[in-house]
Amino acid sequence: MTLKIYNTLKDTKEEFETLEDGKVKMYSCGPTVYDYFHIGNARAFIVPDIVKRYLEYKGYEVMHVLNFTDIDDKMIKRANEEGITVDELAEKFITAYFEDTDALNIKRADVYPQATEHISEMINLVKTLIDKGYAYEKNGDVYFRVDKFDEYGKLSNKKIEDLQAGSRVDVNEEKEDPLDFTLWKESKAGEPEWDSPWGQGRPGWHIECSVMSTKYLGEEFDIHTGGVDLTFPHHENEIAQSEACCGHEVVNYWLHNGYINIEGEKMSKSLGNFFTTRDILDKYPAEVVRFFLISKHYRSPINFSEENMKDAAKSLERLENTVDRVKYLLKQDVQDGELKGAELFELVAEKKEDFIAAMDDDFNTSLAIASLHELAREVNKFIDQDDFVLTIDVKKALEKVKETFEELGIEVLGILKTTEETENDxxxxxxxxxxxxxxxxxxxxxxxxxxxxxxxxxxxxxxxxxxxxxxxxxxxx
RNA sequence: GGUGGCAUAGCCAAGUUGGUAAGGCGAAGGACUGCAAAUCCUUCAUGCCCCGGUUCGAGUCCGGGUGCCACCUCCA
Structure with a gap:
């Protein structure tokens, strides 16, 4: 069984091969910590979580890095509105981030680097880019010379000419070319600022990911994840910076998750359908939210609606009911009888194989969940047969059923509740x-x-x- | 205008290298039950946006349409 992953860079599914045997290095674009993250962000955090869980299930050792963007225009604006410092703002929403992702049963990454802790490295990268001719300074700002990087556009399949033709990019007199993007930005009065060879300022947005990914994962690593909307320009620019600097490709597999719509419409503040994950967790159980988010393939758009949440809740409940039935039987005393559990063992093996095949195919959680439903139905059928007797052999088989549900439903998908045995009898x-x-x-x-x-x-x-x-x-x- | 994606039953949704339409929700009927809940059984796409083509055979490939969405500007 080999795992196939859809790679945005190649626009095709590829067999997954790691740089180092048995180890996976993965970087995920994390939140800008200026507010509670919204339900769309939640998907961008759950997708790498599923990827990581499955890779670990397959025996890989995964090193996962997820960044916090803690300095940019939005941060400054919000901090001013709330009358607190940017640092205080970041701290508040980083705490909130962990509360919400923990609720969603998202496993913690190994490293959570913050942009403001890597300013000197960013400055060094900018310097290198200037030295190599890929960047230029203009009145305290530094820009990346897009034209100089031949492969610009390879991730998002854009041609430089097309970008220029349909350009809606801000006209900025300082730039040599409207497509050039900011690496370093001169600070205005009252803004957070750092010393640099180009005067007081702060980093551009894209540079942090180039710096922090390579710092913690090396100049070459396996997987980079993010939402589709980051493909351009964020990830395109990240590639330009990193590769211009290193002289070779840095990321092997680019994964992008699809958007979430609300009742069929794009989520936006102006439409009044903007939901933070927190809002949604108030309304629905966390397992249901998680189940809903992985019930569709990660690359497809997903529609958040009352009805779909209700369906998800029922669908999940069906699995849980079966697991509960099995657990209940396992607590009962065995009875004498001839009934054998071989059929169940066979069934479990078959459905587990289906599950793995589904996950191997670009993390097809939708299909994987279907195999759990099939397993549940067959197990129910077995238990409901007229001459059902809880023989010792059947009990062993049911034990296997329970283990499998836990392995696939809890360990890999994180959707079923763990068995918290009541301590007190x-x-x-x-x-x-x-x-x-x-x-x-x-x-x-x-x-x-x-x-x-x-x-x-x-x-x-x-x-x-x-x-x-x-x-x-x-x-x- | 450019790029990418999508269009499968009432709704959500999967469809691997083309081989004869998963799964969930919902609905109807039946079984079980004192009732309820759960569960099981049966039924609900001769058809996968439309029109052509390739093929013994296409939801799946090719061409042409139609519709929808996203990105191209901060955005998961």
């Missing part, structure tokens, strides 16, 4: 006691009382359902 014991009483009441035909117990338990957060083997219960969300 008192609650289960009390519930069992009540259910025994209720069972007696039912035998006596006293359904009124029996239903009352069920209702009261439901109010307390305990869902009860009756099965031929007796009443089952679980703690509700």
């Amino acid at each position: 008192l609650v289960p014991d009390l519930v069992e006691l009540l259910l025994e009483t209720r069972s007696d009441l039912r035998d006596q035909g006293n359904y009124e009382m029996a239903d009352q117990i069920r209702d009261e338990l439901s109010n307390l957060g305990v869902a009860v359902k009756d099965t031929p083997q007796g009443a089952e219960w679980k703690i509700k969300e």
Whole structure:
């Protein structure tokens, strides 16, 4: 089984090969920490999370770097509005970033570099670019000479002539060419600023990623992720800077995730359909949000809507119900009988293979989830068969089912809840006691009382359902 | 104008090197149940935007249309 990844640079799916055996180096464009991140950002953070989890599942050791942009126009503007420093603003929203990504069960990266901590390296890179003739200084600003970099446009398939023809780029008298982009920007009064050979100023946006990616991952690394909209100009410029400096390609695989629309429309503040991830987590359980975000292939646009969230919740619930049934059975005593679990073992192996094949095909989470649904249905069917008996052999097979759901659903996709075994046995014991009483009441035909117990338990957060083997219960969300 | 992408059942959505349409939601009927919940069974695309072409065979390739979206400007 080989993993294939769609590489924006080549516009095709390629077999994934790492630079170093068994190790993957990955860089993700992180947030500008001037506000709570929005639901679209959430996808850009979940996509690399899925990539990382799956690579780790396949046995790779993954080194993941995700940056925080903590200095730019938006940062300065917002800090001024709130009457705090840019540093304070950054700190506040970095904390918020971790709260929200933790809620979404996104694994932490290995390094979270911040732009302002790498100013001297950025200055050095700019100097090198000037020395090599790829950049020039003009009145305290430094620009990248796009024309000088022959391969400019190779990531986004743009031709320099086309860009110039349809140019909507700001006219800037200082630039030799309107396409040239800023590497270093002279500061205005009151703005955060750093010393540089070109006077007081601050870095341009693109330069930080060139510096921080190569600093932590080396001059060549495996994967770079980001949203589609970053393809141009951000990543195109990053390539120009890094390659002009190094003289060779830096990134092997460029991954770009698709956009999120809201009720079919582009999310924007002017349309009033702008949602932070925080807003959404207030409204929906985090697992559902995560499930929704990975229920469609990462490169396709995805539409956020009430109805789609409702569907996602139901779809996820179906998987969880099955896992709960299995867990419940695993707690029961084995019974004598002839029923074998071979069929289940076979089933698990088959669906797991499907799952892996799906993920190997450019992280097709949509298909992968479908294989879990198929597994769930077949397992339910097995449990529901007329002559079902929980023999020791069946129990072993169910144990395997549970392990597989945990391996694929929790470890790889991060959508199912982990089994937090109740440390204290008192609650289960009390519930069992009540259910025994209720069972007696039912035998006596006293359904009124029996239903009352069920209702009261439901109010307390305990869902009860009756099965031929007796009443089952679980703690509700 | 340039570049890239998308168009599959009521809705969401997958479709590997072309081989005879996954999965989810929803709906209907049935089974089970005192009721409920969950679950199981059956049904819901002779067809994948339209028109041509290649092929024994195309959702899948080629050509031409139509519609939608994104990017080209800060943006995940």
